Amino acid sequence: MTATQAAPERLTLSAPQPLLIGGREVEADRTFPAVDPSTGRVWAQVAEGTTGDVDRAVAAAQAAFETWRQTSLDTRQALLWAVADRLTQDAGRWPALLATENGRAIREGGLIDVPTAAEIFRFFSGIVRDLHGRTVPCGPGAHVFTTPRPVGVVAAIVPWNSPLISVAHKLAPALAAGNTVVVKPSELASVSTVEFIRLVQGLFPPGVVNVVTGFGHDVGRALVTHPGVAKVSFTGGTETGRRILGDVSDRLVPSLMELGGKGxxxxxxxxxxxxxxxxxxxxxxxxxxxxxxxxxxxxxxxxxxxxxxxxxxxxxxxxxxxxxxxxxxxxxxxxxxxxxxxxxxxxxxxxxxxxxxxxxxxxxxxxxxxxxxxxxxxxxxxxxxxxxxxxxxxxxxxxxxxxxxxxxxxxxxxxxxxxxxxxxxxxxxxxxxxxxxxxxxxxxxxxxNTWFATPLGQPQGGVKASGFGREGATETLLEYTSTKVVHTSLDSTRPPMWT
Missing domain, CATH: 3.40.309.10 (Aldehyde Dehydrogenase; Chain A, domain 2)
Structure with missing residues (x-):
């Protein structure tokens, strides 16, 4: 879209946005309004999830994990590429939706958000075939090797400022590594996430990707503290990141934190x-x-x-x-x-x-x-x-x-x-x-001599109060895996400790 083109008509969605759990659209008993920052008008209603909805979404993701973790790397590769294709084939719908949702200029959605989100899925589609362990030299008496294993259910909590890109940054590597995901979008920008997952969820087995919308103080907290969640991946404010880390500290849940900055x-x-x-x-x-x-x-x-x-x-x-x-x-x-x-x-x-x-x-x-x-x-x-x-x-x-x-x-x-x-x-x-x-x-x-240069393959992330973990790069796959070691003894001799 160029500056000489006319502005699109304002969006108004008549049907409330649903939850997406176990491959199905689930209506909620309550909804909350989505407000257009340009006018202050309500343009959509979004499902207000509950802790029970979180329980159902995590259960669906856990059930799907047992099968999804066994899928071959070439299967995951093809599906991630298919996600990018669906996103770009329908590229024209996203700029107006994103601009209505969070107030960013419509020119940015077409120039930046849509192609970047698609490239994130293509990047991880390209590198997933290289997801492998290594042989560890330990001398002639042993054969030791490692394998990267998916961690399980990932809680992906995404912000309102670049929701399409943020969802891609979390979904693509988590799915590539063999995990299942429950996404919790910001209550200020939920519609684009729901619409995107609606578009692509049929590519995956039911329960592999789920979305629960709602507010951070109840749905978000219920998700990160859920005993079925094995990893938290959060992008947002530093204070919220600190609260999440406090919530997950009892269970020692590993987390990826992409937080604030003062560049x-x-x-x-x-x-x-x-x-x-x-x-x-x-x-x-x-x-x-x-x-x-x-x-x-x-x-x-x-x-x-x-x-x-x-x-x-x-x-x-x-x-x-x-x-x-x-x-x-x-x-x-x-x-x-x-x-x-x-x-x-x-x-x-x-x-x-x-x-x-x-x-x-x-x-x-x-x-x-x-x-x-x-x-x-x-x-x-x-x-x-x-x-x-x-x-x-x-x-x-x-x-x-x-x-x-x-x-x-x-x-x-x-x-x-x-x-x-x-x-x-x-x-x-x-x-x-x-x-x-x-x-x-x-x-x-x-x-x-530049700014905002974030090509895929270049790790993105911070230190100090800006968080930890890296997105958008090869090492991001390892953020969503744990290393398993298999040590085989090739030597039957033992030290004379008990003789």
Missing amino acids: AMVVCPDADLDTVTEDVLTGIFAANGEVCFASSRLMVHRDLYDELLERVTVRADAITVGDALDPATQLGPLVTARHRDTVAARVETALSEGAELRAGGRVPLMPDELAGGNYYRPTVLASPEGTTSASCEEFFGPVLTVEAWSSEDEVAERVNRVAFGLANGVWSADLGRAYRLADRLDSGMVWI
């Missing part, structure tokens, strides 16, 4: 400002800034500070904010009015602490039905010394803090000062300097 772009004095400017805009304003990879700190060498701050301010002021369904929109509404108000309050706090407002920092007036939407202008805060809360707290919105630095020691210390460690970046024409800085930054990922 810093470190701009050296020899950086190409034209390229940097484009990367800054993408890094903080793509996906409305509601993404864990967002580059919310722009850390500029003092020689370039004034010029780059001015460039970014002018460009931020020119960004088109509007209806997520409008192809001309560059930045849509935030996911809820409550989240928009939280972002606005944090900006006000930063201003009271000494930050200078250079762009945005306000709720725009919107016409007609858009007046009920959750809009917030892209915001630029100048804070040369980085002493306000805007330099350490995750806003999860379109807010950029611009800081100044003088030495490599200074900038490395300030970047690493925050609790998070997901992604950082370095811009420099001197690769020696870039590598040196990259080595010093405490994060799971460091980009050099």
Whole structure:
């Protein structure tokens, strides 16, 4: 979809979205509303699952696991590829659905979400045939080998900001490794997950993939604490991640945690400002800034500070904010009015602490039905010394803090000062300097002279409060397996301990 195309009609789903358990659509006694962030109107009703529904979904997944774990790798390979085919054959339906669901600009769904989700399934389809153990050399008296075994039922809890991509990141490797899955989508963006699993669940035996929608405090907690769940894979906020880890600690359930971030772009004095400017805009304003990879700190060498701050301010002021369904929109509404108000309050706090407002920092007036939407202008805060809360707290919105630095020691210390460690970046024409800085930054990922580069095969994940585990790469398969060792003795001699 291009900016010259007309916006699609607004979606309204008449039938409530069901639960998907054991290969069947299951109606719930209660539903909750899905709200369009662009207008504030209710456009769908979603099943509100219960702890009993969680029990049934886990039981279905456990039953299916006994058969699914025995499927051949070539069977899994073909089915994962078939999932990608179904997704792309019906690609036109997803951008409007995603934009209606969470407020991201419709152009992003077609350009990013659909092809990325399909490629995730194709990637794991391609590498699953290489899922094997190894022979361990232990001398002539023994033959020792390992085999990767599926862990069992995986609880996959996905966020609202990129639901299609997040579901793919969890389903594809978990199924490839021979596990079954119960998906719990965010209550703020459930419909796309239900529709996607509806589309593909017939490819798999009943119970291999299940979906229970509902709220985190009851359905989510019931799922992660269920004794039949063998692995938790969670993407979301750091505080929620901590609560989940507390809930699963009694049973010592292994978990993959992809949590929050406070990404810093470190701009050296020899950086190409034209390229940097484009990367800054993408890094903080793509996906409305509601993404864990967002580059919310722009850390500029003092020689370039004034010029780059001015460039970014002018460009931020020119960004088109509007209806997520409008192809001309560059930045849509935030996911809820409550989240928009939280972002606005944090900006006000930063201003009271000494930050200078250079762009945005306000709720725009919107016409007609858009007046009920959750809009917030892209915001630029100048804070040369980085002493306000805007330099350490995750806003999860379109807010950029611009800081100044003088030495490599200074900038490395300030970047690493925050609790998070997901992604950082370095811009420099001197690769020696870039590598040196990259080595010093405490994060799971460091980009050099780019941002948001996440090709499949490149591990994605963080350190510190940004979580642990890696997605999107070969080692992700091992996240969903346990290693079994078989040790065969080839020697009948024994030490004379009992003679």
